[in-house]
Amino acid sequence: MSRKVIRKAVLLAGIVIGISSNSAHADTQITIGVPPVPEFVLPMIAIEKGYFKKHGMEAKIQITQGGVAAALQSGSLQFGALGTPALIQATDSGLDLVVTAGGAIASVTDKNYGIVTRAGSGIETPADFADKKVAISQIGDFFQIMAREWFRLKGVDWHKIKFVESPFPQQPDLLKAGTVDAVVTTSPFLARSQAAGVGDKTFYIAADLPDRLPPFLYASTREWAEANRETAAGFKAALAEALEYEKADLKGSLEIFSHFVKMPPEILSKLSISKLDTNVSPEQIQLWVDMMKKQDMLREFKSTETLFLK
Amino acid sequence: MTVWTYRGWLLPLVLLGAAELSIRISGIESLGIALPSDVGRALVQIAGDGTAFIHTWETLAAMLLGLLIGGSVGICLGIFLGLSRLASWTSSLAIELFRPIPPVAIIPIALLIYGFGVRMEAAIIAFTAFWPMLLLTQSAVESVDRQLIEVARVLQLSRLKSVTSIILPAILPRVLTALRLTVGIAFIVAITTEIAVNPLGLGHAMMLAQMELRPSFMYAYVVWLAVLGWVINTGLLLLQKRMFGAMRIEVRR
Incomplete structure (x- = not known):
């Protein structure tokens, strides 16, 4: 009797684990991890306007409250929004991540x-x-x-x-x-x-502070990006198209944002989005590295060039 | 049943009313507090449209899976250690070294291995549940009446048979108590994991409401969690009473 119960329990556990691992990835299925902040509206626009589809991707948004670097490494996410210093630090501590697209760009005139x-x-x-x-x-x-x-x-x-x-x-x-x-x-x-x-x-x-600081960007693991070069390039291209939409229509962008993040309308209507940019260069990331080195935050960070796919 | 029966509700209701009034009168504007009436409305909404139940199921599923794995491994090893002096003596140092690791400290490792989802949370809960179930089962086995074990020997029962028909029934009440304590801890760890990183369940829903600047929903989930915690504990107590009752009858027969 009890053996039967145990066997059933083990079977059940196996089924549950099987189900949850099944959904990991088909070729063009991607999951993008972003925090619920309007600066991360570009992948949301790219989903709703079909830009990802156009580049052969079936994309899903995962709203996260942290753990993006580890989630990329484990394969839960294919793309994740990371603060640039967080990316530098994750790399410094041994995770092999690469930049797949720029996110935003700060400027000396910022007052937000x-x-x-x-x-x-x-x-x-x-x-x-x-x-x-x-x-x-x-x-x-x-x-x-x-x-x-x-x-x-x-x-x-x-x-x-x-x-x-x-x-x-x-x-x-x-x-x-x-x-x-x-x-x-x-x-x-x-x-x-x-x-x-x-x-x-x-x-x-x-x-x-230095001009053109990139506060956050989109990253993938090197392993995944190397194996899916076309998809990674398509991701950036789709975000670039979304950026054009965002520049032309802030209201429409915030409307799309509200489909993914349930903010109260009275707050949503007052939101602004800081300047976004899907391009980012090793030199821009170096600005962060310089600041972080002065603050003793890095141990063996080598070069910002390694953060990009060759 | 008179009004007097419900006197316990008086203080909380007065406090809530006072909170409602003082927020309204002071006209305070904050993203961290909410009117009790708004919290009530939010509570009705999440219960009404089913989202609270979906999130509850997500949390409970991860908890059950973790408890099943960690609990059963803990019980099996506990029985083994309880029966074998040598095994218990050799493993005691290792257990004392690993047991104090706070379950939340393994969140980053679990996340790296399993990523977001049920598996990662279940792994952490399994780790959480394993230790109390192991130690309490071991001590339960060690305190089984020696005479019962003698009986098994006299009857020349096999190892497995003596465990299933003598040891297990003897330790069952204590294992159930251990389980009830463990469920409480597992619940806390599940919610903590969801608040920290795992994007599912009630903990995540609560954090999301905070980040979406909807404090009334955040508090609605806090209330929901309090009720759920109470329901789980009361349910387990009832279950335990029932099973004890059944056992007493069996003994009498």
């Missing part, structure tokens, strides 16, 4: 992100940040690297600043409650942090 100080914090100049508490969305992510570089450029020792982790949506609350003295934030949360009685001064750090 920055450091907002708390009303009454008494922070007037960068030097006043010493010993203050600054909220950051994720320790070690690209906003913190940019902030630290900005402090370095301003002659402030960032080791003296207490960075604390808090998701963007909660930052205005922390600022208002006086839990932190400043937040490193981005739209649509920037405006909430700047509201009267909440925020005081805004430092638009982009103005002092």
Whole structure:
């Protein structure tokens, strides 16, 4: 009796595992991992407008909250959006990933992100940040690297600043409650942090940072991209077509975004999308490597050339 | 049944009403809090359109699979270690070294091996469930009445036969208690895994609602999780009572 039960249980376990591994990949089936942020609308447009189909791909969006590099490595995702520093770090720690398309491009004129100080914090100049508490969305992510570089450029020792982790949506609350003295934030949360009685001064750090920084990009494993060169090239081409659509029709793009991410309409209508670019060069990625090296974040990173398929 | 029966609900309801009022009066605007009435509406919506049930099934399926694998391996090894002094003595150091590893610490490894999905979560839950089931089964076997084992010897039962007809029935109540404790831990680990990386189930739905700037839905899932946790625990308690009851009858016969 009990042996029968065990045999059945083992069989059942086998079936369940079999089912879930079955859906891994047919030739042109791709899954793209992106966070639920409008900057990642291009693959969504490419799905809805049939650009992926045109290039022989059946694409699916997977909304992720992290773990993209590992998910690429395991084959759950064929393409994933990664912060450029996260890609550099994953490569530095031994994962073999390559860039399959550019994502966005920052510019010195950007005013959609920055450091907002708390009303009454008494922070007037960068030097006043010493010993203050600054909220950051994720320790070690690209906003913190940019902030630290900005402090370095301003002659402030960032080791003296207490960075604390808090998701963007909660930052205005922390600022208002006086839990932190400043937040490193981005739209649509920037405006909430700047509201009267909440925020005081805004430092638009982009103005002092290198121009043409690529904040995020799309990556695949080298193994997969080498075996599927045509699909990888088609992916980039489809995103480029989606970019043309996005440039011409922001409203339509946000409408498509809302099919994948259920944001409340009143927030959705106020969203903007920062400048996107599907091209990215090793030189642009090197700008990040330089900053990260100064912050002791890399061990044996060799060359940004290796991040691209030959 | 009078109004007095429901007096326990008074305090929570008053607190909720106070929260509703203070948020409305202060006119506070935040992406981190929501009106209790909005949370209630969100709760009705996720229950009504079935999304909450789908996510619940995703979480429970991963939990069940993990418990099945980790639990059964744990029970089998526990019986073995409980019966064999030598095996228990040789493995004790290894067990004490591996057991304290927090299950969430193996999330990155599980993700690298299995990727997103049920398998990765089940693997972590199997790891979680394995240790308590192993240790509690082992101690249950060790405390089986020596006389019962003597009986098996006198009857000249084979190893397998003595395990299935003497040891297993004797340890069943304690194994069930162990399972009930383990299910509670597995539930926490499942939700944590989903909150951290795995894009399925109730944990992910909750995180997604936060990232989609819909705090009312985030809290609706918190409430849903609280109810689900209560249902699981109560269900297991009932099950255990039933089975104990049945056993008592059997003994009397």
